[in-house]
Amino acid sequence: MQLLVSDTKSCIKIIGKRLMSTHEILYYPDPRLRVISHPIEKIEPDIQKLVDEMFDIMYQHGGGGLAAPQIGVPLRMTIIDDKEHKPFVLINPEIVELSTRKVKNEEGCLSVPGVSAEIERPHAVKVKALDISGEPFEIEASDNYLARCLQHEIDHLYGKLYIDYLSALKRERLAKDMKKFLKK
Numbered sequence: 001m002q003l004l005v006s007d008t009k010s011c012i013k014i015i016g017k018r019l020m021s022t023h024e025i026l027y028y029p030d031p032r033l034r035v036i037s038h039p040i041e042k043i044e045p046d047i048q049k050l051v052d053e054m055f056d057i058m059y060q061h062g063g064g065g066l067a068a069p070q071i072g073v074p075l076r077m078t079i080i081d082d083k084e085h086k087p088f089v090l091i092n093p094e095i096v097e098l099s100t101r102k103v104k105n106e107e108g109c110l111s112v113p114g115v116s117a118e119i120e121r122p123h124a125v126k127v128k129a130l131d132i133s134g135e136p137f138e139i140e141a142s143d144n145y146l147a148r149c150l151q152h153e154i155d156h157l158y159g160k161l162y163i164d165y166l167s168a169l170k171r172e173r174l175a176k177d178m179k180k181f182l183k184k
Contacts, residue, residue, distance in 0.1 A: 022053070022057075023053060023054075023057065023071035023072060023073070024057075024071065024072075025057060025061060025066075025070055025110050025111060026069075026070055026071065026072055026111055027111055027112070027113065027178070027182065028109075028111055028161060028163065028175065028178065029175070030111075032069065032074070033069060033070065033111055033156070033159065033161060034159040035069060035074045035159055036074075036157070036158055036159050037067075037068065037069050037074045037075055037077075037156075037157040037158075037159075038074055038075055038076065039075075039076050040075050040076060040077060040092055040130075043091065043130070043132065043133070043134045047075075047077070047091075047132070048132060050068065050073065050075075050077075051077070051079060051089050051132060053071075054066050054068065054071065054079050055079055055081075055087065057071060058079060058081070058110070059081075061110050061113075063110045064080065064081055064082055064083070064145065064149055065078060065079065065080040065081070065082075065149045065152065065153040066078065066079050066110060066153070067153045067154075067157055069156050069157065069159070070110060070111050070156055076092045076093065076157050077090065077091050077092075077157075078090050078093065078153035078154065078156065078157065080146070080149050080150065080153060082144075082145050082146040082149055083145075084144075084145075084146065085146070088131070089131060089132045090127065090129035090130075090131075090139075090150075090153070090154075091129055091130040091131070091132070091134075092129060092130055093127050093128070093129035093150075093153075093154050093157070094127065094128050094154075095125055095126070095150075095151070095154055096126050096127065096128050096138070097124075097125065097126035098122040098124070098125055098126075098151075099122045099123050099124035099125070099142070100122070101122065101123050101124070102120045102121060102122055102123060103120070103121065103122075103123040103143065104118050104119065104120045105118065105119065105121075105148060106118055106119075107119040107148065107152065107162045108162075109152070109161060109162055109163075111156075111161065112161060112162070112163055112174065112178055113178060113181055113182065114177065114178055114180075114182070115174045115177045115178050115181065117163065117166055117170060117174060119162050119165050119166070120165065121147075121148055121151050121152075121165075122147075122151070123142055123143045123147060124140070124141065124142035124143070124147060125140070125141055125142075125150050125151055126138060126139070126140045127139050127140075127150050127154070163175075
């Protein structure tokens with residue numbers, strides 16, 4: 001089932017119906033990973049159910065973050081557990097500041113399993129979002145896993161994957177390696 005809907009209300013209705021069955025992680029090159037997500041206008045009880053399910057999926061697969069589009073739900077929401085802070089939810093997150101200094105580090109993704117690559121990203125980021133109660137907050141991170149994770153998960157909300165930062169040749173090679181991994 002492809003979730004290409006034009007408004008949040010329709011997404012909520014679909015989520016409510018789909019939560020009866022478990023969502024699954026979408027794998028590259030699934031076109032739903034390229035959909036630009038819709039803002040969440042109101043935090044309904046179905047959003048909390050989705051958050052709970054997302055944490056279950058993320059922990060089951062050993063991830064540190066998961067964006068709603070990665071399970072086929074095109075809403076602007078992501079969850080993060082960097083193991084240094086309490087796990088948290090970002091609803092309608094926006095990057096408000098990025099450092100000009102960049103750092104390279106290894107990066108992987110639950111939607112591109114079994115492979116990783118060195119990716120260059122800004123070393124510091126400032127993000128504003130809503131929490132699960134609808135309260136606004138800001139978070140800043142620099143030179144650590146959290147800074148990278150925030151940027152990575154927010155990229156998903158715009159239909160972007162970490163492999164998009166690679167050359168076409170490296171992307172092709174990773175896709176082949178990923179397919180081998182999934183066949184195991």
